[in-house]
Amino acid sequence: MRAEDGFLIASCEEPVDARSRARIATAIGRMFRLDDDLSPFYASIAERDPLRWAVQGAGRMLASPTVFEDVVKTICTTNCTWSATQRMTAALAERGDGAFPDAERLAATPDSWYRDVARMGYRGPHVRAVAGDVAAGNLDLESLLPGRGRNDDEVREALLALPGIGPYAAAHVMQLLGRHQDLVLDSWTRPKYLRLTGKRRASDKTMRRSFARYGNYAGLAFWLFLTRDWLEDAG
DNA sequence: CGTCCAGGTCTAC
DNA sequence: GGTAGACCTGGACGC
Numbered sequence: 001m002r003a004e005d006g007f008l009i010a011s012c013e014e015p016v017d018a019r020s021r022a023r024i025a026t027a028i029g030r031m032f033r034l035d036d037d038l039s040p041f042y043a044s045i046a047e048r049d050p051l052r053w054a055v056q057g058a059g060r061m062l063a064s065p066t067v068f069e070d071v072v073k074t075i076c077t078t079n080c081t082w083s084a085t086q087r088m089t090a091a092l093a094e095r096g097d098g099a100f101p102d103a104e105r106l107a108a109t110p111d112s113w114y115r116d117v118a119r120m121g122y123r124g125p126h127v128r129a130v131a132g133d134v135a136a137g138n139l140d141l142e143s144l145l146p147g148r149g150r151n152d153d154e155v156r157e158a159l160l161a162l163p164g165i166g167p168y169a170a171a172h173v174m175q176l177l178g179r180h181q182d183l184v185l186d187s188w189t190r191p192k193y194l195r196l197t198g199k200r201r202a203s204d205k206t207m208r209r210s211f212a213r214y215g216n217y218a219g220l221a222f223w224l225f226l227t228r229d230w231l232e233d234a235g
Numbered sequence: 236c237g238t239c240c241a242g243g244t245c246t247a248c
Numbered sequence: 249g250g251t252a253g254a255c256c257t258g259g260a261c262g263c
Binding site: 074077078079080081082083084085122126163164165166167168169172184185186187188189190 | 240241
Binding site: 237240247 | 250252253254255257258259262263
């Protein structure tokens, strides 16, 4: 994949039929959040805002091809080190023969695999339960995407109802859904906020309040504030 | 070797 | 509604 004249070009060496092309385009559109129009946010920070540097196009987070994959991966980030997350997701990809396994595959995977191969601990039953509900048609995670008639409150409620998904994970998945209101508060963002602000301590409520003026983009503003040093040319 | 805790969540008060 | 305790795993750390 490459950028060219304002377009995202995806190419491969083998010929691809029309049906596959459509699937690939859908997946890439979702991964790069091409439906996420950030122009209202950029307009709000264009003048006299500490985040004004972001109008050059920052804040577009890479997502997975499906919401299901993002939910499962996010469960694999909770209460463990990043290396553990990588190990679990690598095992899942192996279970899908190189690609992330779909819900049917994960639902049909025995508990022993989650425990003994992926070594997911207590997360295993959570992932399997979500996969089971999706595979059975009782849960449509893709319907949480924007433009499908659900507002942020409804989506948050739906995510929090999932086993293994709490406030942190729900906020994280919602960012990937282009629902940028909630702040992702965890053991990485909290100390990073303190370091950048020079504060000795700050409650979650305090952090939310200080970003509340960004409205529906408060969570995105928080993330940009925390990750500005990831950019080399942020003015 | 034991303790602590990492990009938390759930249950039971 | 707010908060202690338990929870798989495994890497870091002190002893």
